[in-house]
Every structure is written in C-alpha cells, then in structure tokens.
Amino acid sequence: MVxxxxxxxxxxxxxxCRERAPASELLRFVAVGLELRPDPGxxxxxxxxxxxxxxxxxxxxERRRxxxxxxxLTGVPDTGPLAEHVRAV
Structure with a gap:
C-alpha cells in the first residue's frame, strides 16, 4: 500500500467575508459555553x-450573526474575548 x-x-x-483562504492565514476560534475564545494554536x-x-x-x-x-450555538454568543484578540492583532 502506498x-x-x-x-x-x-x-x-x-x-x-466568506472568502476561502489557507487555514494558516485565518484565526480559529471555539465556543466554550457561549463565550467565543480565540485559538491561535x-x-x-x-x-x-x-x-x-x-x-x-x-x-x-457580527452584523450577519x-x-x-x-x-x-443556541443563544447569543459572547464575542468579548474574541473581539479583544482581534483588536490586539
């Protein structure tokens, strides 16, 4: 087998923006409960x-929800930690 x-x-x-890009150029994030956390690693x-x-x-x-x-997710996610990370980058 090869x-x-x-x-x-x-x-x-x-x-x-709905554009496709290599994963290395994008920021991954996950939901912990209803809080969105950045996952750069x-x-x-x-x-x-x-x-x-x-x-x-x-x-x-955010505008498009x-x-x-x-x-x-069911419910309104908390974008605070993700927003802070985006502003800092």
Missing amino acids: RRVSSVAPVRTCIG RRLPGRGAHLHPGPACFAQA AFGRALR
Whole structure:
C-alpha cells in the first residue's frame, strides 16, 4: 500500500467575508459555553470556525450573526474575548 502525502495546505472559509483562504492565514476560534475564545494554536477541543484576524471581517460576521450559525450555538454568543484578540492583532 502506498501512502500519498499531500503538500496542499488546508483551506477554510472566513465566516465574515466568506472568502476561502489557507487555514494558516485565518484565526480559529471555539465556543466554550457561549463565550467565543480565540485559538491561535489550533489546539482547543470542540467545533471551531475561522475568521480573518482583522476588524472588518469581525464586524461583518457580527452584523450577519454568523458566529452562532458557524458553531451551531443556541443563544447569543459572547464575542468579548474574541473581539479583544482581534483588536490586539
């Protein structure tokens, strides 16, 4: 049996602008309860979603209410910790 190693980087979709980009260019985040936490190391457990690390895509995702849909949450997610991380980057 021959194993093939793919040299293609994983591609994800930004929930803000809906553009596809390599996962290394996007910020992964997860929901812990209803709190959204950034996961720059891509190690936190649970369902994750991706976002360009800029305020424009963050604002667009908030306006479209994309956070809850992307993470399949019931209720209004707390975007505070994620917003602070996006502002700091």
